Every structure is written in structure tokens, then in C-alpha cells.
Amino acid sequence: MRQARGEAMSVNGSQRVDLEVVANLIPPQSRVLDVGSGDGLLLELLQETKQVDGRGLELSQRGVNECVARGLSVIQGDADKDLEFYPDKGFDFVVLSQTLQATRNPKLVLDELLRIGNHAIVSFPNFGHWRVRLSLFVKGRMPVTEDLPYSWYDTPNIHFCTIRDFVNLVEELGATVEKATALDGNGQKIGLSMPWWFWNFFGQQAVFLLKR
Amino acid sequence: MAALRAAKTNNEADNPSSPVLHFGADKPLKLDAGTILSPFQIAYQTYGTLNDARSNAILVCHALTGDQHVANTNPVTGKPGWWEVLIGPGKIIDTNRFFVICSNVIGGCLGSTGPASTNPTTGKPYGLDLPIITIRDMVRAQLMLVDHFGIEKLFCVLGGSMGGMQVLEWASCYPERVFSALPIATGARHSSQNIAFHEVGRQAVMADPDWHGGKYFEHGKRPEKGLAVARMAAHITYLSEAALHRKFGRNLQDREALTFGFDADFQIESYLRHQGMTFVDRFDANSYLYMTRSMDYFDLAADHGGRLADAFAGTKTRFCLVSFTSDWLFPTEESRSIVHALNAAGASVSFVEIDTDRGHDAFLLDEPELFAAINGFIGSAARARGLRA
Numbered sequence: 001m002r003q004a005r006g007e008a009m010s011v012n013g014s015q016r017v018d019l020e021v022v023a024n025l026i027p028p029q030s031r032v033l034d035v036g037s038g039d040g041l042l043l044e045l046l047q048e049t050k051q052v053d054g055r056g057l058e059l060s061q062r063g064v065n066e067c068v069a070r071g072l073s074v075i076q077g078d079a080d081k082d083l084e085f086y087p088d089k090g091f092d093f094v095v096l097s098q099t100l101q102a103t104r105n106p107k108l109v110l111d112e113l114l115r116i117g118n119h120a121i122v123s124f125p126n127f128g129h130w131r132v133r134l135s136l137f138v139k140g141r142m143p144v145t146e147d148l149p150y151s152w153y154d155t156p157n158i159h160f161c162t163i164r165d166f167v168n169l170v171e172e173l174g175a176t177v178e179k180a181t182a183l184d185g186n187g188q189k190i191g192l193s194m195p196w197w198f199w200n201f202f203g204q205q206a207v208f209l210l211k212r
Numbered sequence: 213m214a215a216l217r218a219a220k221t222n223n224e225a226d227n228p229s230s231p232v233l234h235f236g237a238d239k240p241l242k243l244d245a246g247t248i249l250s251p252f253q254i255a256y257q258t259y260g261t262l263n264d265a266r267s268n269a270i271l272v273c274h275a276l277t278g279d280q281h282v283a284n285t286n287p288v289t290g291k292p293g294w295w296e297v298l299i300g301p302g303k304i305i306d307t308n309r310f311f312v313i314c315s316n317v318i319g320g321c322l323g324s325t326g327p328a329s330t331n332p333t334t335g336k337p338y339g340l341d342l343p344i345i346t347i348r349d350m351v352r353a354q355l356m357l358v359d360h361f362g363i364e365k366l367f368c369v370l371g372g373s374m375g376g377m378q379v380l381e382w383a384s385c386y387p388e389r390v391f392s393a394l395p396i397a398t399g400a401r402h403s404s405q406n407i408a409f410h411e412v413g414r415q416a417v418m419a420d421p422d423w424h425g426g427k428y429f430e431h432g433k434r435p436e437k438g439l440a441v442a443r444m445a446a447h448i449t450y451l452s453e454a455a456l457h458r459k460f461g462r463n464l465q466d467r468e469a470l471t472f473g474f475d476a477d478f479q480i481e482s483y484l485r486h487q488g489m490t491f492v493d494r495f496d497a498n499s500y501l502y503m504t505r506s507m508d509y510f511d512l513a514a515d516h517g518g519r520l521a522d523a524f525a526g527t528k529t530r531f532c533l534v535s536f537t538s539d540w541l542f543p544t545e546e547s548r549s550i551v552h553a554l555n556a557a558g559a560s561v562s563f564v565e566i567d568t569d570r571g572h573d574a575f576l577l578d579e580p581e582l583f584a585a586i587n588g589f590i591g592s593a594a595r596a597r598g599l600r601a
Contacts, residue, residue, distance in 0.1 A: 053560070061565055068532065068562045069584035071592030075551050075563035085552040 017187035018123050019045060021207045022097055025121055025179065026050055030092040033057065033116065035079050035109075036099030040067035043074070055091075057082060080104045083112035095121045101157040107169060114175050114212040123207040126182070128162030128200040147204060163200045170210060179209035225337075225496065226330050228255040228316070228323025229287040230280055233360055241318065241353055244509075245343040251332065254357050255323025256280050256315035259299065260307035262361060268599055269363045270305060271354065272314040273371030273378035276446075276503050277495055279322040282314040283307065288322070288494045297578050304583050305590065309599070310367065317378075318353045319345035319502040327426070327498035338498075340426035345502055347374070347510045351381045358389070367597055368590065370394035372575035373542065374503070377510050380550070383531070384512060384523040392530040392593040394586065397539055397575045399546035400520055400553070401511040406541060409449055410504035413442030417497050426498050439497040440488030447487045452538035452571035456480060513553075520553035527554075530596070531561040532589040534575070534582060541572040562589060 019042050026032060028050045034043050037056030040063075046052045056074035058064045067074035079096070080103050094117030096109070101124055103109045113120040125147055126132075135143035142152040150157065161169070163182065170177060182190040182203030190203055199206070233254045235241065240250035257280045262269060272282050272295065279286070283293040283300050299305040299312055316324035319342070326345075331338045358366060369382045369390050376398025383393040402410075417423055420438025424431045448456075464470070465482040476482040513520040531554055535547040544565050554561040564585040568574045575582065594601070 055560065061567065065564050065566070065581055065585060068564050069581075069588035071588045071595070073530070073560050073562050073592075075555075075561055076565055077551075077563075082552070082555075085555040087556055087558055090558050 017183060018205050018207060019097065021181050021183070021189070022095055022121050022123060023049065025119075025207075025209050026052065026093050026095075028052070031090070033086070033091045033094045035083070035094060035096045035113065036102075037067065037072075037074055038063055038097075040070060040072045040074065042095065042097060043067070043072050044070070047072075079109050083109065083116060086112075086116045088115055089118055091117045093117055093119050093121055097121075097123045098125070100124045101160050103159060106159045106161070107173070110169065110175075111173055114173060114210065118211070119178065120175075120210045121207065122166075122210065123205060124161065124166065125157075126163050126200065126203045126206050127160040128164060129204050130201050131185075131204075133201075163203055163206045164196060166206065166208065167196070170208070173212065175210045175212040177208055178211050181207045183207070224288060224322050225326060225328035226323075230255040230257055230316070230323050232256075232323060233357055235356065239356065241349065241356070243343050243349050244346040245349075247343050249318070249325060249343065249349075252318065252325035252353070253323070253329075254315050254318070254325075254353055256313060256357060257282065257284060258314075259283050259312040260310055262311040262363070266361070266363050267365070267367060267597060268309065269311045269313060269358070269361065269366050270368045270370065271358065271366050271382075272299065272312060273350075273354075273369065273375035273382075274314060274317065275371070275373040275375045276507065277443075277491070277500070278375065279320065280314045280316045280324075281322075283312065286494075289490075294576060297576075298583065298586070304587050309601075313357070313361070315354055315357055317345075317350040317503075317506075319350070319499060319506060321496035321499035324353070326496070327502055328429070328496040336427075337429045339429070340498065340501075342498075342502065344509070345506050347377045347381050347506050348385065348515075350506065351378055351385060354378070354382075355386060355389070365389055365391055367599065368392045368394060368593065370396070370586075371398075372396040373398055373572065374507050376542075377507065380512055380523075381510075383527065383529050384516075387524070387527045387529050390529045391597055392532070392589070394532050394534070394589060395547075395550070396534040396582075397536055397542050397547075397572055399542045400513060400523075400550050402507050402509075403546070406449075407508045409446060410508055412445050413504060414501050416441040416445070417501060420497075423497065426501075428497070434492065435497045436492040439492045439495070439500060440485075442500060443491040443495075444484040444488040447484060449541045450571055450573040452540065452569055454538060454569040455571055458569065459483075520549065521556035524554055524557040524559055527557055527559050529559065530589075530593050531559055532585065533561065533563045534585060535563075535565050536571070536574040537565060537567045538569045539572040539574065 031053045034056045037058045043054045057077045064076045094113045132143045182199040183205040240248040282295045316322045319326045321328045327338045327342045376395035379395040417438040420435035422433040423435035460480040463479045465479045516522040533547045535544040551563045566581045
């Protein structure tokens, strides 16, 4: 999971923009759980700029040890298995950044996020982006892009979805979208007035603020 | 030489080469066994200076056969303190910055009241007349020591193995007195397998004819063979198969070929015999029985209706747990179940598993990743506590 996000971060500056978008959704002094906290960039950003009470859950042992050595409150664990141990509404915000597509059971994970947090923030790469569509349509091959650099056989990203797919899942889980942002290939926010189909076509990343 | 040192150990029980705090009849120690210990004494060491706000105190809890000499030359063995790699001036736990306290646990044999101490009512060593001591009893006594220093809230309580059990007990019993807790290579209960190993050790001690039902001092003897065997068996559990193989393999000890006898042909045999022999010079056999029993009885969840999370309900303490991949005495799963309980209690918790083949004893060794984790955790806790760098 960390690998998925770390990799994405190293190849494209737009990922940092995604973190900023996430951070801007969180008011100061909130209690935050970052699921798939990776190298701790978001937690560090939130602690420095928002003085949050931040915790992390991260799959990679090395990522966890690095975070703890930097004074972050992070535990080793698996989003698919370990969320059940957290109490209901134990956090103001639960963040799942660039990790949903790497979980075994995204529906269950999202359900857990909505149970644990008063709000859930989910960011993910949009598989409906025109480059992805073009790759399948023209080349007839699974897309390998700058943002998604893996081949189909070695990717940690096992559950891709498009922005529209995600919105459907949110509805299925009885949650509401409080806020949504799509970012284009340059990490720029796509205008709010644009319709869903436009976001789904030109959005490379999506960030959703959810509540149930 | 061994006899000389043995005499010194016995002497350390009543008149240790450490500061001692005496508690008279007015301050009895309430024991889980349903009785009291009174009078009693605690031997301890301190390092560094307590600041004016009394907010920089760190309590170190020692393991099964440890003692209060955590960061000074051990008066019995002449060896460096057992955690000098971690604690001292300019070290990760910097005694220029923190006030570090380490006390010998009740039931120990280096100056806090234990089975080798003189029973004031008989004038002879307690032996088995000492009530069974639990981890919580040890912590209750430590609290009295902390109160003596006028420390309202310890900045950190840390320890490994049996020391980690004390850390968990502290955090559970006195959460308002513990700002941060660092239990290492430990569990919230002693497993069946661990109780089994302890029982082997105890039976080895008690099978030694020199044990005399625990009254060996009165017979001018010590059950050295039994205690050495107990130590040998236990020592295996502190290592790992990989580490043993790496260090010793099937190498022969000072010989070219097998002797076709029962001498210590293999290096590992020689090593274990040495471990057993040196241990009896520094440790009291009855104390070994009491220490192992205290760990066996430890079950934090059972003390809270079977739900471990309830042991930490509402806690504000910051936790950091550490386990080692090759530790089969307290495997990572033991730490993980504590982490899950702390998650359920909504506690602030970090958890690091360190990849090493050095087994349970890794917590006592120079493990850079362990030190990095402790450094990060202590550093951020110190900032949160408002302690100067």
C-alpha cells in the first residue's frame, strides 16, 4: 500500500497537490486517522499546519518504523483486517489517500471508514481518465501511465474504479458526498461547475469528503 | 571467587550498594495474595536531575533477572549496567535531560525485599515464607518510590519483557501518573508455553538437594546446579534458532573431533554451561522462583473482565510498543493484541516490529532501529510534554 502511494508520489507532483487538497478539508485540532499513512507526509503536514491529533495505520513495516522514528503515532496494520478494532466515531476524520485501489475489499474498507470517522476523506486515481480509456481503446492493452506505472501482473492496485463507480459505491453504502474535487494531469483543480462526465474524463485524481 | 561473590549477593539483599528506601509498619505494601508486606524496603538507582516541575522523570522497569543497576557498573558482576547502550549522558535516553529511576522489584535479590532478605520476625531469610509477589505488587511498590520523589506524573515508563509487563500495569492502574509508556518485547499475559518453560526452571531448582525446601541459607548451601539448569533452559528461549546457528552452528569447543562422551563437545553446550554458572553467582534461587511466578500470574485482560481494552479505557497515555520478528517468547502477535486493545480504547499508540534474528534478548542489544523508534517516540512525547530539548 505504501509502495503504491510512495511510487505515485515520486513520479508526479500532482500527488502532493492531492495531499494539500486533503489537508485543506481538515480543520485544526481534529482527531485524524490516516489509513495507509505511507511515509507519513500527510500526518506531518497536518501536525505542522493544523496541530491535529494524528494517528497512522500502515502496511509496510519499514514505513511504520520510519514514521515512529520521526515521532509520528503510527502502527503496523492492514486496512483490510485491522480497522475493525477501532471504536465507532473515534475520529473526526479518517483519511484513505491513494490506497483504496490497493485494498482487497474496498467496499468493506469504505464502510469501516464511515463507521470510525465522523467524516471520511478518500482520494484515488481515476480509472476513467481519458488516457486510460485511450490506452484500452486504441492499444487494447492495460494502461501503464506516469501515475499508474505498473504492469497488470505486478501491480499492487487490484481494485481500480472511475469517479462514477466510486459515487455509485458511496450511494450504495448510504453515505453522502459533502465535497468532491477532481485534479487534472497538472494537479490543477477542475472547475466546480463542470458535470460529472467531464470530471470522469479529465480528472486524473479525485478527492471525496464523505459522511454517513 | 564464586563463593565470595555469592556471599556478596546475599549481602546485597539486606545491605545493597544502592540507596534504599525503608517503609515501616505505618506504610505496608498491600499484596494481591491477600496479605501485606511490612516492613519492606526498595533499593534503587537514579541518574540525572529531577527538574523543578518534576516533569522529566523516566521510570525504567527491569526484566526477570535484571536489577536496578541499569546505567552504572554492576556491583556484583563488575559489568556495565544492563541498558547502558540506551541510557546515560548523551545517549538516546539522555540523563543530562531526564531524571531516570530504576528500582529492584519486590521479590528481587539486589536490595528490595525478597526471599533472600532477612525476615524481621525470625531473623532468618524469608525463603518461601515470603508471600507470592505479582507484577501489580511490584508496581504498587514503585508507586510508593515515585511518591517519595514527589513526582505527580512520570514522563515515561519503559521496560522490556517482565519490565514491559510492569509498564502495562502502570499504564492500566495509574494512567494519570504516566504521560507515556514504552513496553518492549512483552505481552498482556504470559502464554501457556512461557509458563511451561518457567515450570521447567522452577522444578530444576527444587529438584536440587541443596535447595532444602527453600531454606538453603540455613544449611550453608545454594542450589547452584538446579538454578544453572533453569538458566540454561531459559536462555535458549531468549535467543532464536537462526541466531544460535549463526553464532555456534555445530562448531566444536576447543577440540578437533567428537569425544564420544558427555563433555561439552559443542560450542553451544559450553556457552550454555557458562551462562548457567555465571548466573548462579549473581542471582538468588528463591528469587528466581518468585520472579517467574509473578510473570506466570500476569494476565491484564483477566483483571478487567476478560476484555483487554477495558484495562486502558479512557487513557490519555501515549503508547509505543515494540516487538522483534524472531522473538518466540513474546511474538509480535502478543504486542499486536495490545495494540488492538489500545485502538479500541481510542489511545494514542505507535507500534514497531523490528526485523532481527537476535530473538527476545534483542531489546537489550545495540539495535539501531529500536533506538530510532525510542528516540522518535521520546522526542515527540517530550515536545508534547513541553520539555526542553
